[in-house]
Structures are given as C-alpha cells and as structure tokens.
Amino acid sequence: MKNRFYFFIGLIFVLGVNLYLRTFTINFPQLKGPARQTVEENIRNSAIKATEKTYPDFSALTRDRLVEVFISQYKKDHQKEIKKKIQDEYAKLKSRYQDSRGQTYLMELDCWNWARYTQNVLLLGHPGDKLAGGYNLDTLMLAPSGSFLVWNHFLFRSSALLYRIFSLFAVIPLFTFLFYLPLVYAVIFFVLLYCVIFKYWGNLAAVITCLYVGFAPDFLLHSSAGWFDMDVLNLLLPLLAVWAYAKSADTKANKPKLAWIIFSAFWVGLFSFTWPGWWFIFALIAGYEVFSSVNVACAYFQYKEKPVVTFKAHLIYLSIFALSACFWVIVLSGYDPLNSLYPLIMNVVTLNKGLTGSVWPNVYITVSEIGKISLEGITEASGNTFLFFVALLFLLHLFLRTIKERKIAGFRRTFTIMLVFWFIGMFFACFSGRRFTAFLHLPMGCSLGIGVSQACAYFKKKGKNVIGYLILGAVLILGAQDFFNAYARAKTIFPLMNTDWYKVLTQIKEKTPVEGVINSWWDYGDWFKAVANRKVIFDGQSQNTPQAYWMADVLLSKNEEEAVKTLAMLNNGGNRAYEVINEGLKDPLRSALLLKKILGLKPEAARAALLSALPAPNAEKVMHLVFDKPPKAYFIVDNTMCDKLGSISYIGSWDFVKAYLAKKSEGPGLDAAKGYLAKIKAQDKEEIERFSREAVLADPDDLEEIVSERFKIHSRLLKGQETDGLVLFDKGFVFRPKEQRIYLYSPRLDRFRIPKSLFLFENNQLREVVYPNNELDLSLLVFKDKNEYRAVLLERPLADSLFVRLYFLNAAGLKHFKPFIEEKVAPDSFIRVFEIVWE
Numbered sequence: 161m162k163n164r165f166y167f168f169i170g171l172i173f174v175l176g177v178n179l180y181l182r183t184f185t186i187n188f189p190q191l192k193g194p195a196r197q198t199v200e201e202n203i204r205n206s207a208i209k210a211t212e213k214t215y216p217d218f219s220a221l222t223r224d225r226l227v228e229v230f231i232s233q234y235k236k237d238h239q240k241e242i243k244k245k246i247q248d249e250y251a252k253l254k255s256r257y258q259d260s261r262g263q264t265y266l267m268e269l270d271c272w273n274w275a276r277y278t279q280n281v282l283l284l285g286h287p288g289d290k291l292a293g294g295y296n297l298d299t300l301m302l303a304p305s306g307s308f309l310v311w312n313h314f315l316f317r318s319s320a321l322l323y324r325i326f327s328l329f330a331v332i333p334l335f336t337f338l339f340y341l342p343l344v345y346a347v348i349f350f351v352l353l354y355c356v357i358f359k360y361w362g363n364l365a366a367v368i369t370c371l372y373v374g375f376a377p378d379f380l381l382h383s384s385a386g387w388f389d390m391d392v393l394n395l396l397l398p399l400l401a402v403w404a405y406a407k408s409a410d411t412k413a414n415k416p417k418l419a420w421i422i423f424s425a426f427w428v429g430l431f432s433f434t435w436p437g438w439w440f441i442f443a444l445i446a447g448y449e450v451f452s453s454v455n456v457a458c459a460y461f462q463y464k465e466k467p468v469v470t471f472k473a474h475l476i477y478l479s480i481f482a483l484s485a486c487f488w489v490i491v492l493s494g495y496d497p498l499n500s501l502y503p504l505i506m507n508v509v510t511l512n513k514g515l516t517g518s519v520w521p522n523v524y525i526t527v528s529e530i531g532k533i534s535l536e537g538i539t540e541a542s543g544n545t546f547l548f549f550v551a552l553l554f555l556l557h558l559f560l561r562t563i564k565e566r567k568i569a570g571f572r573r574t575f576t577i578m579l580v581f582w583f584i585g586m587f588f589a590c591f592s593g594r595r596f597t598a599f600l601h602l603p604m605g606c607s608l609g610i611g612v613s614q615a616c617a618y619f620k621k622k623g624k625n626v627i628g629y630l631i632l633g634a635v636l637i638l639g640a641q642d643f644f645n646a647y648a649r650a651k652t653i654f655p656l657m658n659t660d661w662y663k664v665l666t667q668i669k670e671k672t673p674v675e676g677v678i679n680s681w682w683d684y685g686d687w688f689k690a691v692a693n694r695k696v697i698f699d700g701q702s703q704n705t706p707q708a709y710w711m712a713d714v715l716l717s718k719n720e721e722e723a724v725k726t727l728a729m730l731n732n733g734g735n736r737a738y739e740v741i742n743e744g745l746k747d748p749l750r751s752a753l754l755l756k757k758i759l760g761l762k763p764e765a766a767r768a769a770l771l772s773a774l775p776a777p778n779a780e781k782v783m784h785l786v787f788d789k790p791p792k793a794y795f796i797v798d799n800t801m802c803d804k805l806g807s808i809s810y811i812g813s814w815d816f817v818k819a820y821l822a823k824k825s826e827g828p829g830l831d832a833a834k835g836y837l838a839k840i841k842a843q844d845k846e847e848i849e850r851f852s853r854e855a856v857l858a859d860p861d862d863l864e865e866i867v868s869e870r871f872k873i874h875s876r877l878l879k880g881q882e883t884d885g886l887v888l889f890d891k892g893f894v895f896r897p898k899e900q901r902i903y904l905y906s907p908r909l910d911r912f913r914i915p916k917s918l919f920l921f922e923n924n925q926l927r928e929v930v931y932p933n934n935e936l937d938l939s940l941l942v943f944k945d946k947n948e949y950r951a952v953l954l955e956r957p958l959a960d961s962l963f964v965r966l967y968f969l970n971a972a973g974l975k976h977f978k979p980f981i982e983e984k985v986a987p988d989s990f991i992r993v994f995e996i997v998w999e
Contacts (some may be wrong), residue, residue, distance in 0.1 A: 166363045171354050174367055177643070178350055178374040181650045182343060182384040185264055188254045190651035195250035199242060207231050256658050263336050265657035267386040269683065269700050272657075272690035274315055274388055275338050281320035282334065287313050301685075302702050302734050303677045303695035304791075311493040314433040315390050338388045345392040346383045350374065352396065353602075356403050360572055361610045364632075369609030371639060372551070375646040376601040377543050384653055393434050395602055398441040401427035402582070405445050405481070406574040421477060422484045429488025432497045436504055439497075440589075440599075442485055444581050449478035451577065455563070508592050515823050515864050519748040521814040523682075523704040524593075525864070526807030533594045538587070541597035542604060543649075544642045551604040554611025555583060576610075579603040657687065660985045664993065665691040667981050673792050677731050679996065680796040681711060681808060688796075697730050706735040712812030715801075715963040716871075723962050724976045725759050727996060731790035740781045744774040750840050752816050755782075763787050793996045795977060797967040799989035802873045805958065809871040817843045818851050818867040825855035825863065871955040874938060877968065877988035880949030887942075887949045895942055895951070900929050902940050904953070915940050919959040924973035926960050943969060950988075967992060 184190060207230040211223045218226070235242060258264050266272055277287035288296025288309050296313075299306040322344075323337050350370050358366035373379060382391035401424050408420035424445065432438035453474040489497050516522050525532075533541075542548040559580045562568045568576075583603040589596040612635050619628035661684070668678070669692045677695045678688040685699025698707040710726050717723035729737050742751035754773055758766040766786065770779035801808070817837060824833035830852060837848050858866055880887040880895065887895040892905030894912070900920065903912040913935040917928050921943035928939075939956040941964065942949065950968070958964055971977040971994055981993035 163363075167358055170358070170363045170367045171351065174354055174370040174374070175347060175350055177371065178346065179343060181374070181380060181646055182346060184650045185267065185384050185386045185653055185655070188257065188264075188654070191253040192246075192250050195253055196246050198249050199245045202245075203231055203234060203242070207234070256660075257655050258659075259662070263333075264339060264386055265655040265662070266335060266339060266388055267384065267653075267655045268389065269656060269686045271338075271386070271388040273686040273699070273701060274390075275335055276686075276690040277309070277313075277316040278319045278323070278338060279334055281316050282323065287316040298689075298701075300689040300693070300695045301699055302705070302707065303697055303731065305734060305736075307702055310436060311496045312390075312432070312434055312436055314430065314492075315393065319388075339386045342383055342387050342389075342392060343385050345396065349383075349392050349396040349399070352399060352403070356399075356575075357606060357609055360575070362613050364616065365609035365613035367609070368612055368635065368639070369605045372547065372605035372608050372642070373601045375543050375642045376541070376598070376605075377646070377649045378541060378598050379601055380646055380649055381653055382598065384650070386655060390435050391598065394431075394437075395599070397427050397431040397434060398444075398582075399602065401425075401431065401441050401445065402575065402578050405448075406571045406578065408477075409574040410570045417477075418480060421481050425481055425484030426488050428485045429492045432489045433492040436497075436500075437508070438489075439501060439504060440585060442482075444578060444585060445481060446478060447581050447585075448574070448578050449474050449481070451581070453478075508589065513864065515819060515867070519752050519816060519819070520706045520709055521811050521819075521868065523708045523811060526810055527703070533590055533597070537594070538590050538597055538600070541594075542601065543645050544638060547608060547638050547642065548604060551608035551611070555580060555603065555607035558607055558610060558614075579606055583607075658985075660983050660991060661687065662691065664981055664983045664991050668692040668694060668794070668993065671981070672794060676792040676794060677790070678794055678796060679711070679714075679727055679730070681715070681801060681804065682708060683800070683804070684796070684798075697734070706738060708811055709814055710735070712808045714812075715805075715808055715961065716812040716957070717962045718960050719760075720962065720965075720974055720976055722760050724996070724998070725786060727793070727795075728788070728790050728998065729759070729786045731793050732788055733785040737782045737785040740778050740785070741770075741774060744778045749816055749820050753840075756816075758782070758786065789998045793998075794980060795966065795994045795996055796992070797963060797994075798991040799967075799985060801963065801967065802876075805963070806870045806872050808963075809958070810868050813869045813871075815867050817848070818855075821848070821852055822855050822863040822867050825852070825858075830856070869957075871958045873952060873954045873958060875951075875953035878951045878953075879988070880942075880951060882949060889949070889951050891953070893940065893951060893953070895940075895949070901931075902942070904936060904938075904940070915953075916956055917959075918942060921969055921972070926965070926969075926973065928959070941968065966994060 204227070207227045208223075211218075211226045211230065215223060215226065255262075266275060280287050280289060284290075286296050289299040289306070290297050292308070296309040297306050298309055301307040319338060319341055322341065323334060326332075326337060353373065354366045354370050357369045379391070379395075381387065382389065404420055404424035404427060408417045408424065411417050411420070428438065428442050428445070431441060453471050456471045456474060486498065513522060513525070536545075539545045539548045542551075558576050562573050562576045580603070583600065586596055586599040586603075590600065612631060615631050616628040619625065619631070665687055668676075668688070672692075672694065674693075675695075677697065678685075678692065679697050680688070682698050682700060682703040685696040686701075688694050688696045689699065697711060698705055707730060710730055714723045714726050717726070738751055738755050741754055742748060745751050745754070754769070758769050761769060763783070767779065767783055770782055774782070820837070821830070821833055824830045834848055834852055837843060838845055854866060855863060875891060878889045878891060878893065880889045880893075885896065885898060887897060889895065892907070892912075894903045894905070895901070895918075900918060902915060902918045904915055905912050914931050914933060915936045915938050916934045917930045917939045919926060919928050919939055919941040921941070937955075938953055939959050941952045941954060941959050944950070952964075952968055954964070965971065965974055966977060967990070970982075970992065971979055976997045977994040978997055979992070980995045981991075983991040985991060
C-alpha cells in the first residue's frame, strides 16, 4: 500500500512538472511580465510629462519625487483600469502568435507539413494529395512534378484516427487538436518511462530519470504543445522495443520468452512506420545479442563456466528477433525500409560532410540541427554539464557491475547493457548531426536515476545515511538548477509562424491562381503548401536536392536574365533538364557544367551547345525545359533570409570543378582527374593546377570550405540623416554624396576606416565606386527610399545580387520581378512577394 502511494505521488509530480513546462506555448504566461512593464512605463512617461508641464520651474529632484507620488496615487485610484490595460497589452503581445480564435499556431515548419498530411488522411484516406502507382504523391512539393512520400506514415494515420475518436465527443478544428496532441504523446512516454524504472529500481530512480529527460532543452522544445512532430514517438517506440526485449529475459519458459521477443520486434516495425532512422534500435538489440553471445563464449573458454543461457540460445533469439522485425517492418511499412537500409545508414555517415558522392552540395551541412557539434556542445545539450558527467560515471559503474556480478540478471541486466549500447551508438551519431543529442537523454537519465538510487541504498545499508543524504541533497540542488534552466528555456519557446506571415500566406492563397508556383528558399516551403496551398520549388522535406543549388544560384545572381532562365527551368521541370543531359552524357560533372553553360546563352547558341553533346531529342527536351514560358510563379524574400545568406551563399557559390578535385585530392587519382578536366575543358589549366596544389596541402577537414564561399550581410537596414552636405547613418557611418565617399567608424580602433567599395543605387541603376586605399574588406550599399537615405553594410559579392535587389531595393530597376504583396514585420524588415514576369 505504501509502495503504491509513493508510486502515484511520484508519477503525479513528474507529470505535473513536465506538463507545466510544456504548456507555456498555449497562452504564453511569460508575456505577462512584459505587458505589465509596458503599461507601467506608459504610466511613468505620462507622470513625467504631466509633472514637467505643471511644475516646469521645480528642480529635477523635486519633480522626480512628484512623479513617484503621482504613480503611487494613480495605481491606487485606477486599479481596475490598469489591470485591464495589462490584460489588453498581454492579449496584444500573444496575438502575434495566435490566430483570430486565440489558438496558438503550430510551432515549427515540419509541423505544418505533417498536419497537412494528417488532413489528407481524413479527407482522402491517405497522406498524399493523390495516389500514383500505389504510392502517395505530394503534388505541391518539388514543382511541377511533385514528390512521393516515404513510408513513415504512422504519425499522420494515428493522429487522424485519434481525431476521429475525439470528434465523437467534441468537435474542434483539426489543427487545434494536433496542437495539443504532443502533450498526449508526452504523457504516455513519461508514464511508461516512470513505470519501467519504478518497477525495477524504485521511486527515487523513476522520479530522477523522468525529470532529467523532461528538463533536457531540446526534448522540452520538441515535446511542447504545438510541436506536432515525431520527436516524442522517436523515444517512446524505441523504449517500448527495449522494454519488451528486456522483459523476455525475465522468463525462462520458451513460449513467453519468444512472445516478448516478437512483441519487441513489433515495436521496431512500428518505429519503421514512424521514422526513417528506425534501424538504430534494431541494430541496438541485435548488438546486445551479439555481445551476449561473445560474453558467453569468453566465459566458457576462459573460466570453463557453464552459461545459464547458451551461445546457441542467444543466436536463436537474435534470429527470431531479426526475422520478426523484418516481418513487422514489411507488414507495416512495406519493403522500402529494408531496400533503403544501406542508403539510410550512409546518409547518417555523410550527414554533415560537404563533399559526398554527389556532384551537388550537401545542403544538410548548412542546417543548424544537423550541423557538426563538439563534445562540449553534446554535454551542454543535456541542460546541465555536471549532471551529464555524473550520469556518465553512473552508466559506466552500472555496466561494469552488471557484467561482473552474475546475480544481476533478467530484465535489469538486459536493460542496463542496452542502455550502454544506446548511449555509445547515439554519442558517436551526435558527431554526425546535432539532432541526435535528443536520443542521449534517455540512457543518461536512466543511469543518473538508477545510480543515485543505488548509491543512497548502498550507504543506507552500510549505516552511513549521512553520505546518502548528502548525495541526495546534491542531486536535489542540481535538479532545482536544472528545473530553473528548463523554466527559462520554456519561456523562450514561440512558434515560428506569426500573424505577419499568416496574413501574407492568406493573401497568396486568395490572390494567386491555384496553379501558381512559389519560388523561395526552402525554409518556409511547408507553410506555402499548408497555408497558401500552392506548389513550391522545394521545401523542408526536399531541401537536400539540386533545386537548392539552383535557387541559391538565383539569389546570388548578378544577371537578371540568367536568373530568370534558371527559374524558368525550375518551374518547367525542377532538375529535369540536368537529368535529361545526364541520361545522354552519363557524366554528372560534365552534365552540370553543360547546363550551367547553356543557362548563360541565348536560345540559338544554347541549342548548338546541346546538339554538340547530345542526341537531338534530348537537346530539344532541354531547350523546352529552359526556354519555354512556365506557368504563373511568384518569388518571396523576407527579413530572415539576411541571416541565412551565409548558408545560401555556400550552396550557391559551389564550384563543381573544385569539388571534383577536392574529392580526388586524397588518392592516387588526382593526376587522372586533372587530365579529365583538361580534356572536357572544364576550366583553365592554370586554375586547375592552382587548386590542385591547394587541395593537396589543405587539411582534409577544410576541403569542403575551400570549394565554396560564404558571404554575409553585416548590418541591418540603416537610416541616414542628411545635414550640411553629409549623411549620417547609424553605427557611425558617414556618407559624402558629392564626393561619393563613405567612412565607417570603428569603436575598437577609435577612428574612421574606408570600406572596399560603395554601391550606389540611383535612377534605377546600381553602380560601384571602388576605393583603392580601402582598409576594410566590406562594401556599403546606399540608396534612397521615399527621399530618405538607407544603407546596408555587406560583403561585396552580395551588393549587386538578386536577393539584395529584391529585398532592399524592392525590385527597382528589374524587369522580370513585379512587386505583388508586401508586409512590414518591423520598421525596416519586410516580407516581399513578387510576381515573376516571364516575357
């Protein structure tokens, strides 16, 4: 009875704390403080103005005292009014992240795409927009052809089923239901984790485990209300698989043991239906059985011990598990997960490598959650570096003790060893991508909880309760710190979607034809599909495709005609032009270079270049794809792209020839590669030799950075004030229009410096003034907006790029981009939509 009481008290506490932190996104209580502060500042400003007007001759000290008296009296006399003003301000602040019904928007970009697929399941019976050859096709992705969905449909289908069941009792909008659904998945996860640890290691271990896992910053974010994604399921389903397999070790009878193994395999199969990375848990369990087999063999040959479970038995269990897992994978997800197993594994290996087997740049290395991470970053991702290392020590101790002591058997032994394997696998996976740190929290949380519990029990048994209490006290202090860190993190969680974007997307849906195509960088592609219901060139699910290179190339382009030709190619057939060329040449590098060449030529010259390399039918296909007039299309730029230009420019500046040489630089094939490049006239011989030498001398880890370049914008849009023949900008920039000279003040050097050049936009023309005696490797773009000077500090290659012409100059002087929709998100920040004029 006492044990049951502790169980429920602990579980309620764990769920209460974790749900509390995950519900901030419902009404944003963190905005109440800023709302109160704004109202109080307005009251103070009013008091100051009234006092200065009424008592202008009083001293500043006296006026300050009168202001405080006024504020104090005003608060007493107008309590209800002030309370209402605070509520109104609070409502205003949170309305930016909520729709007209007061419902918070879904949190992240992928959430909208998964919600759209769930909606399709309800309306069409399948997540795709239509079925083609038995496969689900997303007709809005990778315009104009669309793209097939991979097999992981569990989130969409299960959520649609739950919504149907819920609708029997209450009717709410689908997206509202999906907003709250992550909390349901989180509750199931924490209940399961708590129950598993409680049963075998007790209440203290269960509480510590659930709090450690729940407070982890990225898991907190990815399991909050509104984060409709697979993240919680990606921990829940592997936990179920490991739990079920460990349960099989608790029984000696063959039938129950086999039943648990098959049950574990079922969760592996369901995991394959949820996430393409399903195979990691299959590898973990298989690795456990291989380890156990080797351990049994070593014990027999070294110590002549007769094992309780024989070597042969472990191989049988492994075989049954593997066959059962394959069966469930095929039943639930089809053959695709098994057929794609090798590419999926290699994808993890090359996830953050710029130089891969493909001729195209790897977009993933520019995505923050997939980027490289250091050991320090891994430990910080846990939320508490000290607790991370404490948990690591406990994990090592648990593993060694489990291996050494034969009395630790059954579930405890199997589960502990699997936790170690889980940690090792995911620890090394973290170096392939930051996103894998989320999988470390579970083994670390379990080891911390179990370790602290066992340490306290050990010292209690030895009659040294004081030491046990000291350990527990230290954990409580660190746990409190962890909670406050999680609380601070919860206050920073806001949806990416806001009213500005939602307004623009709604206008796009209302004002553009259904067949219209949205051209932009991949980030907001899911919104364009889910809210505006329009086709996109590429999106978050297709970011690592050649379309990324072509779109980045367009954004960096200094030639509007070439940029529009590239956009026409994308809107007519995506990357089909390259594919047609490569079907004829069967040479990816040569095909990419040929396509780049014809995009810079007029139709007659382009046709001649194609016919010299391809059969006439192939050449004509490419001509149609590049030069035919596409359907209606629109181009979108926004303020966030200014910060993404480092990544965009890395992709758009990708040098195919340099990348080819860099891949060959570490092997004996470099001379042959240089001969091949000279043969196809890919580049000047001297340039090939120069880069070959650089590639050989460079550190292998730096190779991917020298085949491309990153360019950045170094300031926001600055306002200028004209006075006495000078224009004074924020940040200490001084412009002399008559002399066309610009000076940039450096606080560090305490003097003015001359930039590399000035880009001046006048009379719809952009021209550059280069300063030979420059001291700063940056340029300044200066232009007038409604007779007021504006300026932007940036790197020279960006100053005359299409992105800058569109975003800062609003397409002034361009003939193929017509302003269509504009939304001001801040005084000098915009979302700008342009209609592409193909003629």
